Amino acid sequence: MGAWLPATNDSIIWAMIIASILPMFFAYLAKFFAEFKTKDNENPREFLAKTTGIASRANAAQQNSYETLPIFLASVIIALLFFVPTVIVSKVAWLYVILRILYGLAYMANWATLRSVLWAVGFACPLFLFYIVIRMS
Template sequence: MNVFFGLIPDTAASAIWAMVVASLLPLLMALSAKALGGFRLTDNAHPRRFLQETTGAAARANAAQQNSYETLPVFLAAVLVAMLFFVPQLIVNVLAWLYVLIRIGFCIAYISNLATFRSILWTLSMACPLMLFYLAIRVSV
């Protein structure tokens, strides 16, 4: 069965793809930070220093990158635990892709300097892995 007009299949591959996309999001934010900050090939000698010295949208993209790395382990663990404890795959997939979509919105809000909206999206994104952990606990009891 497909949900959301056939966009999210009920196979484990869908959750795995969500994990891949979520894992690539910090890289996308790093590239965005560098592009917005005017990164040049000569800056590659000290890329972290370059990113620390950026301001405005570039600095916010770098912060979005860092936050993406901070939340990623919780998300990856939650998806794996939910699958390990046989939470229905369709539910795992929906929550996994919802996390990814919310995190993309979070990054856009961060770069756009929409602080309150960004905080709301962060909270909603963290609700997805927490719900996966909760469901895994419920299934295992």
């Protein structure tokens, strides 16, 4: 992540927005791969629970994306509140987003080991921001 990534609050907020939208993107992919129809919208959770293959894995990526989102958002906000340099917050936030995208793709491709590694490294991003805040306090 080089010069293309501005170290600004706007950039950080965009990373937060994209991270917040990712679960819905994976839900869309799950529905797309499962050939979701208008009538299926009567009970979409039941429909998605019955999917298999790539659609099921995309749905699982969606569900898991919601699990790590609160700690990511909290870590970014706390890092900003405690004046962690924006260059650090921006890089870590975007690294998290990139890793979450790769995680979802690895999940859909059924690459279990890579998926687990990406999840762990992605989860380390918010923990790292908390660590920096603690060290600066």
